[in-house]
Amino acid sequence: EADIYQTPRYLVIGTGKKITLECSQTMGHDKMYWYQQDPGMELHLIHYSYGVNSTEKGDLSSESTVSRIRTEHFPLTLESARPSHTSQYLCAAGVNGYNEQFFGPGTRLTVL
């Protein structure tokens, strides 16, 4: 299993601020993912990574960006937060094959 950590758990900020949501995992899994969960509960993939220096956009268009400089770290950045970015953001990690993905506890972001 992978331990997945996300910080902060809750964040309330004003419009226009730059924010970074942190995600880290301790088991060296190659693949990492960011999902956005809207208030209606649906989950949508917004970014993923196959490994170091690999990042791709997911199904749902997002103004956020990600980086993968180290295997264990996959931060998500919003350069200028807007109220439309209010959501819960879930980070996950997985390995090749048919294994499941392991999720962090999520960051609940509110942009005022």
Add this chain to the structure above:
Amino acid sequence: GNSVTQMEGPVTLSEEAFLTINCTYTATGYPSLFWYVQYPGEGLQLLLKATKADDKGSNKGFEATYRKETTSFHLEKGSVQVSDSAVYFCARLGYTGRRALTFGSGTRLQVQP
């Protein structure tokens, strides 16, 4: 494309009632199938999984069988408890490409004492 359809909630049951949450998936390739559970204020936890046709996943009294002929993976539990109240997500994982999960829309379960 890849998709997962699950029954809408909320589902409200009395304690010890039988639970079924329906889930169907698109049959592109041979996906792995999962049920995840999300308790209030938390992330997703894997509940059970099945990786090929006729596999049965089970955990904590929950079961689901991978039915290729009906492209279904329905979640069942014989006797629910108040502590089972949560949101349940069915998901598929393709075996090629980016291997990201495609989720159903989630079903909220409320169990009353």
